[in-house]
Amino acid sequence: MKNVRLPLLALSLIAGALVAGIVPAAAHHSYSMFDMNKKVVLDATVTRFKWQNPHAFIEADVAVRGQTEHWAIEMTSPNNLVQAGWKRTSLKPGDRVKIHVHPLRNGSRGGSYAGIVLADGSKLGEVD
Amino acid sequence: MTGSPKWRRTLLAAAAAGTVFASGAAMAQAGAEGAPEGEGASYPKGHYGELDALPDWGGIWFLGRRPPAQAAPPPPPLKGDYLSRLEQWRAEAAANDGVVRRTRSNCSPPGMPRIMQLAQYPYEFLFTPGRVTINQEAWMQTRTIWTDGRGHPKDPDPTFMGHSIGHWEGDTLVVDTVAILEELEFAGGALHSPEFRVTERIGLSEENPDILVNHLRMEDPQALAEPYEVTVTYRRDRENTLLEFQCSENDRNPVNEDGETQFD
Numbered sequence: 001m002k003n004v005r006l007p008l009l010a011l012s013l014i015a016g017a018l019v020a021g022i023v024p025a026a027a028h029h030s031y032s033m034f035d036m037n038k039k040v041v042l043d044a045t046v047t048r049f050k051w052q053n054p055h056a057f058i059e060a061d062v063a064v065r066g067q068t069e070h071w072a073i074e075m076t077s078p079n080n081l082v083q084a085g086w087k088r089t090s091l092k093p094g095d096r097v098k099i100h101v102h103p104l105r106n107g108s109r110g111g112s113y114a115g116i117v118l119a120d121g122s123k124l125g126e127v128d
Numbered sequence: 129m130t131g132s133p134k135w136r137r138t139l140l141a142a143a144a145a146g147t148v149f150a151s152g153a154a155m156a157q158a159g160a161e162g163a164p165e166g167e168g169a170s171y172p173k174g175h176y177g178e179l180d181a182l183p184d185w186g187g188i189w190f191l192g193r194r195p196p197a198q199a200a201p202p203p204p205p206l207k208g209d210y211l212s213r214l215e216q217w218r219a220e221a222a223a224n225d226g227v228v229r230r231t232r233s234n235c236s237p238p239g240m241p242r243i244m245q246l247a248q249y250p251y252e253f254l255f256t257p258g259r260v261t262i263n264q265e266a267w268m269q270t271r272t273i274w275t276d277g278r279g280h281p282k283d284p285d286p287t288f289m290g291h292s293i294g295h296w297e298g299d300t301l302v303v304d305t306v307a308i309l310e311e312l313e314f315a316g317g318a319l320h321s322p323e324f325r326v327t328e329r330i331g332l333s334e335e336n337p338d339i340l341v342n343h344l345r346m347e348d349p350q351a352l353a354e355p356y357e358v359t360v361t362y363r364r365d366r367e368n369t370l371l372e373f374q375c376s377e378n379d380r381n382p383v384n385e386d387g388e389t390q391f392d
Contacts, residue, residue: 032227033391053249053373054234054266057380074380074391077248079265079371083190110391 034102034112042071042099049091051078058091058099058113073101075113085124095119100127168276169258179255183299183332188250188265188370189340189362201358204318210351217317228316229387235375237267239288239312240305241326241344245360252370260294260301265370273303280306286322288312300331314346321350338364 044060047070056075061068075081078088091097096119101111115125194200206214221228237243249266258276263269273294284291284307294303305326314320325347333339340362347355380392 030228030230030389032225033389050378052378053371054375054378055380057378072380072391077265077371079188079250079368080190080248082368083365104391108391 031112033104033106035105036102036112038103039100039114040103040111042073042101044071044097044099046091046093046095046097048093051088053077053079056081056086060097060099062109069109071099071101072110073099073113074110090118090124098127100125164277168278169256169274172257175257179257182255182296184337185253185255185332185340187364187366188252188368189364190250191245191247192339192361192363204315204346204356205353206318206351207353208350210319210321213319214317221317227388230383230389231387233379233383234381234389235267235379237269237288240271240290240308241314241328241346241358242312243269243271243289244328244342244344245358249373250365250368250370251362263370265373267375268373273301275301280304286310290326297329298331300329303328303330315356319351320346320348323350324348333361340364 042060042062044058044062046058046060048057048059050057050059054077056078058073058075060071060073062071078086098117099113100115102114103111113125115123115127117123117127203214217228238246243264243266244262246264246266249264251265252263254261254263258274260273260275262271262273264271269289271289271292273292275294275296278293280291280293286307286309288309290305290308292303292305294301296302303326305328306324307322308314308320308324308326310320310322310324312319314324327345327347329343329345331341333341342360342362344358344360345355346352346357382390382392384390
């Protein structure tokens, strides 16, 4: 699916990058490895949730046409996630969730977090 | 915000009254390289009460987002070899899908002045007698700004953060920074000479006391055709604190031999 709207995170990154330079470059590293204009939704089972700087991470098994793929999803910093309602305990292994991500450009099974629908149906980030 | 009347009033008032907060400022002439003997930041006892006169910068601060409609600031007005280098950098990025090659680990911080323009990771500002300390969560970076009246060392070691001295003009902290490492870009593709100097004027917004404004003015007679000015804002959060940042413990973005950031 195509979604040209940028999530809040991307906007904040670009805002910071425009202050600092010409080509968008994020705080800890460039986001050019991700296709920020594209969004995919992963039907995922969490295998690991890492709550640590520089970036929180979600690792998950994702159901794709009857197969299981293992994905790694990079998030923003924990402190930035706190601003958006996240906690260290928001996710745990085994949680069934839908994760909205900007996928890697190179086609590998990874992406940049945009939003999530948690197991209890609550939503964080951009999930439209 | 930029050029608000309060900023001008504060600066004018400070200039008129010769307002100086730092307790050791009057003795600045003693000890050119360090704090005045027997005074200054190394002798804080008896000066903690004076800190209460300083503005309230409590809490942590996140870089403000630029409104989507607002135009980006122009690139720095470089000249000579510095301009040629920037043009080459732009051409390389354009030919490489906008990807800029990194020459250092992503665990290496940007140094001044980009450290003051970081999205995602918040700041805190700590006041102790004779100095202001700025902590940036990313890479657990610390800036020290000496406000005890000392000057810059005669031959300072170039460093990521440079050497900073500051003073208060009313509620505005004015910071002068020199000796920033030459190899650090101060904007995308923009390098500077050893004469690079950054002046910051940091103070609360008159419209909103939960917004801190930093006007950065960069000067360099070798690299810049004219001073380059950037204004950034920070948004206050009084409920949270800085978090630990141990880059090597969670570095999933190594840089390969082509300077490309990987996703591990």
